[in-house]
Amino acid sequence: MPNYRELLQQIKSEIDEVDVTQARDLLASGGRPLVVDVRELDEWTEGRIPGAIHIPRGSLESRIEQAVPDRAQPILLYCAAGNRSAFAAKSLEELGYESVSSLAGGYTDWKRSGLPTELPRTLDAAKRQRYSRHVLIPEVGEEGQLKLLDSRVLLLGAGGLGSPSALYLAAAGVGRIGIVDDDRVDASNLQRQVLHSTGRLGEWKAESAKRTIEELNPDVEVVPYIERLTSENVERILADGWDVIVDGADNFPTRYLINDAAVWHDIPLVHGSIYRFEGQATVFKPGDGPCYRCLFPQPPPPELAPSCAEGGVLGVLPGIVGSLQASEALKLCLGIGEPLVGRLLLFDALETEFSEVTLRRDPSCPVCGDSPTITEYVDYVEFCSGRPAHA
Amino acid sequence: MSRVRIPPQLRSEVGGAREVPAHGGTVRELLDDLMDRFPSLRPQLVEDDDIAPFVNVYLEGEDVRTLDGLDTSVDHGSTVILLPAMAGGL
Numbered sequence: 046m047p048n049y050r051e052l053l054q055q056i057k058s059e060i061d062e063v064d065v066t067q068a069r070d071l072l073a074s075g076g077r078p079l080v081v082d083v084r085e086l087d088e089w090t091e092g093r094i095p096g097a098i099h100i101p102r103g104s105l106e107s108r109i110e111q112a113v114p115d116r117a118q119p120i121l122l123y124c125a126a127g128n129r130s131a132f133a134a135k136s137l138e139e140l141g142y143e144s145v146s147s148l149a150g151g152y153t154d155w156k157r158s159g160l161p162t163e164l165p166r167t168l169d170a171a172k173r174q175r176y177s178r179h180v181l182i183p184e185v186g187e188e189g190q191l192k193l194l195d196s197r198v199l200l201l202g203a204g205g206l207g208s209p210s211a212l213y214l215a216a217a218g219v220g221r222i223g224i225v226d227d228d229r230v231d232a233s234n235l236q237r238q239v240l241h242s243t244g245r246l247g248e249w250k251a252e253s254a255k256r257t258i259e260e261l262n263p264d265v266e267v268v269p270y271i272e273r274l275t276s277e278n279v280e281r282i283l284a285d286g287w288d289v290i291v292d293g294a295d296n297f298p299t300r301y302l303i304n305d306a307a308v309w310h311d312i313p314l315v316h317g318s319i320y321r322f323e324g325q326a327t328v329f330k331p332g333d334g335p336c337y338r339c340l341f342p343q344p345p346p347p348e349l350a351p352s353c354a355e356g357g358v359l360g361v362l363p364g365i366v367g368s369l370q371a372s373e374a375l376k377l378c379l380g381i382g383e384p385l386v387g388r389l390l391l392f393d394a395l396e397t398e399f400s401e402v403t404l405r406r407d408p409s410c411p412v413c414g415d416s417p418t419i420t421e422y423v424d425y426v427e428f429c430s431g432r433p434a435h436a
Numbered sequence: 437m438s439r440v441r442i443p444p445q446l447r448s449e450v451g452g453a454r455e456v457p458a459h460g461g462t463v464r465e466l467l468d469d470l471m472d473r474f475p476s477l478r479p480q481l482v483e484d485d486d487i488a489p490f491v492n493v494y495l496e497g498e499d500v501r502t503l504d505g506l507d508t509s510v511d512h513g514s515t516v517i518l519l520p521a522m523a524g525g526l
Contacts, residue, residue, distance in 0.1 A: 297523045318522040321444045341521040345490035349480055356524060402494045402517060405502050
């Protein structure tokens with residue numbers, strides 16, 4: 046039975062080892078290997094080889110297939126001195142990885158040679174605890190959570206749809222949330238608008254939302270816009286920089302305005318709408334599917350649009366549709382999964398039925414088509430004349 | 437016969453039904469059959485002898501505009517969804 050030294054020597058003789066000079070050349074080459082740091086978390090947080098991903102030695106075998114599904118992808122492993130990574134290289138070869146090397150001398154030699162290092166951004170202890178259920182998901186992890194904390198999502202409306210979206214995006218740690226709403230909290234809102242409460246009656250919804258969110262998660266910066274989205278202010282609001290827009294507006298003029306703006310600014314737009322027991326959601330991602338105008342080139346004439354007074358909505362319905370919007374927004378921020386692009390999800394709460402229809406980009410779309418005919422913002426007349434519309 | 441799903445905004449035009457049967461071998465025939473029985477649906481669905489730009493008609497989940505429009509043939513037993521633009525979010 047070999048002792049540790051003998052086993053290490055044997056393993057090293059069976060794997061491909063490279064020294065720091067060779068590693069540096071490999072990383073500068075065209076067939077650049079993926080660099081995997083197999084050290085423990087505390088070592089990783091004190092510095093790493095730029096571009097490396099972190100999979101501790103103890104979970105390498107269980108996590109490598111998720112991180113590197115392609116067995117032909119070249120991999121360069123390193124640890125502190127080159128011993129753990131030698132064993133790791135042997136393991137990956139046994140798992141079928143075809144081109145694995147281990148950095149002899151490890152990070153210690155790399156750093157001593159004056160080669161570049163970087164301090165990885167990590168979650169501090171409090172954030173690691175707060176977001177632990179995200180960090181545990183391989184598709185999110187610490188990197189994903191850092192991405193969320195860097196993400197900026199603009200919500201149109203702090204009403205029925207905006208309430209659950211804002212709450213879940215804030216809880217998820219989306220770093221900056223903009224809220225456009227020019228309405229005040231009314232008693233008739235509280236049946237469904239869970240951002241607000243009885244004590245907030247009469248307050249601006251955007252301000253009420255800011256207070257609720259800050260109480261839920263102080264990591265989130267809330268930018269309230271107490272104004273209605275118009276052709277006059279849309280450019281100024283978008284200039285604040287948003288990665289994703291969540292449309293929870295309650296009127297056609299705002300929906301067309303934000304659609305056109307999202308196309309022109311290349312920002313994905315998460316659409317949701319609700320009526321009585323039924324709701325819809327989809328994602329309009331410029332360049333990667335249809336926009337709202339592909340679906341409905343123009344709003345219905347005022348006399349055919351349902352009046353707000355006839356409307357009504359089951360209180361929980363925006364909770365479901367708005368949460369779907371939040372889920373889509375988080376996926377877009379993280380760059381994971383299959384967003385609802387080119388698919389309109391229909392939900393019927395009375396029947397408890399989800400269905401889907403296919404949406405296609407219209408080459409003759411007046412905004413995102415091949416020869417656009419609308420190139421400036423259009424302020425449509427508000428249809429719901431009985432009361433002002435808000436967004 | 438096909439089944440036409442009526443969106444909540446248009447149910448008052450068909451006596452409150454969520455779904456109504458309609459006959460026709462094409463989308464045009466099917467909508468005509470529907471609108472003959474419920475005339476107040478016509479301005480909500482049709483404009484200039486075509487499907488109105490503020491409504492979509494889906495046959496088995498596909499927008500008929502991406503098929504043959506009103507001339508799209510409809511198999512017996514198909515499901516058609518009428519989908520007008522819906523703005524509510526409040």
